[in-house]
Amino acid sequence: MKTSKLFRAVLFDMDGVLVDSERYIAEAAIAMFRQTYNTEVDPKTFLPFVGTGEDNFISGVGKLYNISLTMPRDKERTYEIYEELVHGHLKEINGARAFVYACKRSGLAIAIATSADKRKMMTNLRELGFQQEDFDATVHGAEVKNNKPDPEIYLKAAQKVGIDPGDCLVVEDAVRGIESGKAAGARCLGLTSSFDAKALLAAGADYVAADLEEALKNPPPDLFQALGGFLH
The missing domain is CATH 3.40.50.1000 (HAD superfamily/HAD-like)
Incomplete structure (x- = not known):
């Protein structure tokens, strides 16, 4: 009992x-990978890293695609895109x-x-x-x-x-x-x-x-x- x-x-x-906000941070990270590494990532690959912070959220997916991220630059760029996406919409x-x-x-x-x-x-x-x-x-x-x-x-x-x-x-x-x-x-x-x-x-x-x-x-x-x- x-x-x-x-x-x-x-x-x-x-x-x-x-x-x-989960879909917006995923969209922002996808855009960052596209802009910075010319790589299209599958949104589903983020799911195991939900709730663990953006360092893991981004770098974990990067490892799946054999990409060594430059942190904190890539995280800050992801946040910039996120802020643009959510403004007035969150x-x-x-x-x-x-x-x-x-x-x-x-x-x-x-x-x-x-x-x-x-x-x-x-x-x-x-x-x-x-x-x-x-x-x-x-x-x-x-x-x-x-x-x-x-x-x-x-x-x-x-x-x-x-x-x-x-x-x-x-x-x-x-x-x-x-x-x-x-x-x-x-x-x-x-x-x-x-x-x-x-x-x-x-x-x-x-x-x-x-x-x-x-x-x-x-x-x-x-x-x-x-x-x-x-x-x-």
């Missing part, structure tokens, strides 16, 4: 959780704002724990109309030594908000992100924006939903109880 211990904090991944994952503000109203601590660099994190927040100060803490990829699935990023986010990881709910869309949250000792809500429910559950997700709108409307009974009804 799953615990019904109340959560005291919610730790959000960003891409694929709060913001519908959308929230359904229910993201409502979920974040429900957490805030209930007094839960909230944090962002994203493998992306600060540049991309701030771009996403700006496009969604959030301020960094809307969150009690943020942790981005440059602040940790070990990428997901290592638990470092969620341990650091929990430390920043002053809450034991076991009292935190991690919200993730990636298999490696779920593995990271579970390794940190948190319970995890997996959103099926990047991976299907079967893959997220196999990675250890305690709960699964299509998006945060669904989590608001139809929370599993034990999740609703654990959150003390804050979803409504």
